[in-house]
Amino acid sequence: MDRLKEFVAVSERLTGHRHIELMGTGSAEEYLQTLRRAVPEDLVEDLLATAHDLDGHEDAVTVELLADPRLGPVAKNIIVLWYCGTWHQLNDDWRQTYGADPVDTHVVSANAYLSGLQWTVARAHAPGGNMQGFAAWADRPAPEAEAEPERTNR
């Protein structure tokens, strides 16, 4: 698997979204680039490998990945990237310990902002884009699409 596929596979588990939903944002490559710019390459590799090894062991994700002092903050940042389109700056202590660049909190791109998953899960849209049309706001919101990700091995 190439790096992007691995990244999207990990992202599926972290975000609770299907491959097709994530690819549909058009932001996958930008997010991977952002990640690689902000944290050392060996850390990215370890994170992807750890997540891969945990496949089928959802209960262990919290302990082995999210609570891991080195990998956890980065895994959480991947969630934030997908949901908000924003890279959230990792704190000073973590950066000094693990040798990462001080990439500031920033919106990855206009498209990243517009495609944030936080809006679609809320049956809404990013303010300022992807509008629903005149008076759509007067209707009951649509029920959310089935949220369970596909469990296939790619």
Place this chain on the structure above:
Amino acid sequence: MRFPTGAATRTDLETAAERTYDAVVIGAGVSGAIMANELSTAGKTVLLIDAGPGEDLTVKGYESYLETFYRQAVKDNQSPYPRNPNAPMPRSVDIGPVAPGQPETSGYLVQPGPYITDTTYTRVLGGTTMHWEAKTPRFLPEDFEMNTKFGRGADWPIDYDELEPYYREAERELGVAADVDSQREIGLPFPDDYVFPMHGIPLSYLDQVVDTGIDGTTVELGGERLPLKVRPYPQARNGVPNPAFNDGEGYRPVGAVGTHRTDEGERCQGNNNCVPICPVQAKYHAGKTLAKALQTGRVELLTQAVASKVHIDPANGRVSGIEVKVYYDPDDPAHETGMITGHTFVLAAGAIETARLLLASDLPSTSGLVGRNLMDHAYLLNWALLPEVAGTMRGTVCTGGIVDLRGGGFRSGQAAFSVDIHNDGWGWATGAPYTDLLHLVDDHNLFGTGLRRDLATRISSQLLLAFMVEVLPTETNRVTVDPAYKDQLGNMRPVVSMTIPEYSMRGVAAARQVSKLIFQRLGAKDFTRYDPADPSYVEFDGEGYAIRGGNHLAGTHIMGTNKRNSVVDANQRSWDHENLYLVGGGSMPSIGSANVTLTLAALCYRTAKSMISELN
């Protein structure tokens, strides 16, 4: 709406300084644009001077604001508008931690405190209507008679009936969508056959959930029982035109402004982004009136030009000219200075900038009231989670609210307020939904489908009630200038001293109780908390509240009946300088609990009529 190509650069300081205009207007916001349009349509020559960047209004330029907005990590109400050290503007994000006893100087406004306001206004072509929410309620008849009716504040020198025809002109120009019966129900008189240019904008699903939940609820204020009901707000936003408008002539909505024909802006699409920028220009902004004014061929626009001093002829007190500094590049302080002359002068720079310019010019003032009586609505935010998914984050920013508490006998004891239901969730109060996501991920350790489900519910059941509380004129709430604080061009910055008067704080305390009652009726979980470290934190009666600024600035050149009790007369003409008009919110002696733009637009139509007859 076509903006004539090259209009923003057609004249320059040298050329403009050689002419004598019928009227020189400072500020190309809604007041200045209306004045320029009315005067030029009547055949007068006008020079319109604006401090903002000097580019034609194009769809491409507008979209660059939008692109800037998309890419801002913090999407505050000025986020689309680039920083301009030569004509700075207040931004809520600039306010730093305040040390006790030290003035707040990190924002553009210098604030001695202890209360620090995060109020803003926008210094670009179109002014604050670029970022406004475009709610356009009229003031109530009683708002014009606060002293007579309630023994509070000041009366206006004109009443509702006098302003009513001008309200209609303003509603036509701004393109207001509302159903007249919904406005009659709250006590506003209209001519029998009146209809608004467009039908009302429908209430959001969220509004409907709140209305159903509070049905039958009343509150007691000052011994009166008042009903709670969600009603639609009139809005300057393109909806469905009413064919009955203007005796059956109908109304043609005004779309996007550009130098080329464009099909955008015909109807609101529900981008939920009125503040800070409507992506399609379905929302009115003053550029629409400005384009019309420029089409008359009698308006010249001098941009990147900051008015720095008003000169007076000491013999007769008349304004002889206005000194302007024209810069070449927002980041570069290099500029040239020139003198602009005209028969009449109109300051339309907003309540703070107009007062700042007058004070920086050190003009004599009989009343001593220039810069005093600064008013802004005191906003109290209350937020909760509804027990059901309510479709939050869709619609215009606000479609409905509770407006039955805007008037009543209780105003002899405490401030009135209106309540906005925010379709954009908790964003204003907490930075939601970004902060919700961080909370669920960091504090609840959620990920995957669990996160997806909880975040969906948390966002789409958010309810934010913004209480817009009345503030009365108080002479100690004021704008001053101080040579110790200057901007990059050397102009003195506004020094703003504000406290929230006790009368308003009683309204704030009542507002908090009403919000608790509403949340209780809705079965909503209250998440409201006010941080004592917030520079806008105010204690009253043992409770603390964070009071947000309303961007509804008024009072600094207050209107009245004579030169000792006011700065301008009922026509917004300066008592002390007979060829000088000060227009905008600064003229208002009260602001009730209605957004100020429609009323200041109506005042401009009335003033323009009187100026034209004077010039003739």
